[in-house]
């Protein structure tokens with residue numbers, strides 16, 4: 001590999017893992033990628049970033065490259081970005097509030113990247129919005145009939161984005177739109193009750209596992225819950241596929257609440273397409289009966305958005321978005 005080849009790094013930091021990719025700046029091709037487990041999101045930001053930067057340096061070494069070849073880095077992170085007033089990936093410096101990775105709160109990511117990759121431009125974006133950029137530049141956004149694109153990242157939490165004719169709408173914290181106003185609605189990681197994330201996320205599925213086991217005591221949920229991974233979405237989805245009623249109804253219930261959120265978004269934006277990514281989106285077909293049960297009751301706006309999985313690879317959309325922003329950013333600035 002050419003030791004002068006300029007490369008960009010894309011890091012997609014979620015609640016469970018940080019996915020990293022090395023991209024060729026000229027072609028946009030992803031040359032290498034790996035994943036580094038977060039393990040404990042309460043660890044100090046400096047420690048977490050040291051781990052991720054080491055993983056990135058390891059990827060570069062595997063291609064016979066050094067950190068001096070990195071001309072641009074983009075970190076896509078779960079959470080609210082700052083400082084106050086910043087609106088674009090080149091302006092963001094830190095995460096001010098990340099319920100699922102609290103260790104990074106207040107940690108200056110931009111400075112940490114600058115110290116590690118001295119020749120690089122630095123960009124920071126919300127992880128779900130990085131998926132939005134990937135989708136706009138490489139996915140559904142390229143279809144001529146698509147003007148308003150809404151998307152969800154269904155992972156540890158629930159991220160989202162709204163892109164209208166190439167403009168990213170902010171803050172559009174779709175996971176924290178309140179969809180249950182009841183006084184006993186479940187708490188969300190943000191401290192409020194009734195947010196969409198409290199119903200549609202890995203964290204929510206873990207809570208619902210016990211509830212649905214109580215309702216369906218014969219369900220495979222019993223052995224799934226007793227396993228070392230607890231109520232993990234993946235085995236629940238697998239059991240739903242084989243006809244387990246409790247597991248199927250649990251997914252339908254999650255879909256029902258995602259449908260409520262899409263209903264609200266229809267009222268404001270009427271998206272042409274709703275794109276789902278993240279590991280839970282692999283089983284979108286199990287959520288769709290619940291989603292459509294809500295949307296098909298709509299007598300005001302009867303047109304339904306197309307709801308589908310990303311074509312970019314559900315687990316890769318964030319990293320592709322981070323890479324696209326790093327490449328796009330350095331091309332417009334050099």
Ligand SMILES: [Zn+2]
Pocket residue numbers: 175176188189190191192195196197
């Ligand atoms: Zn919330």
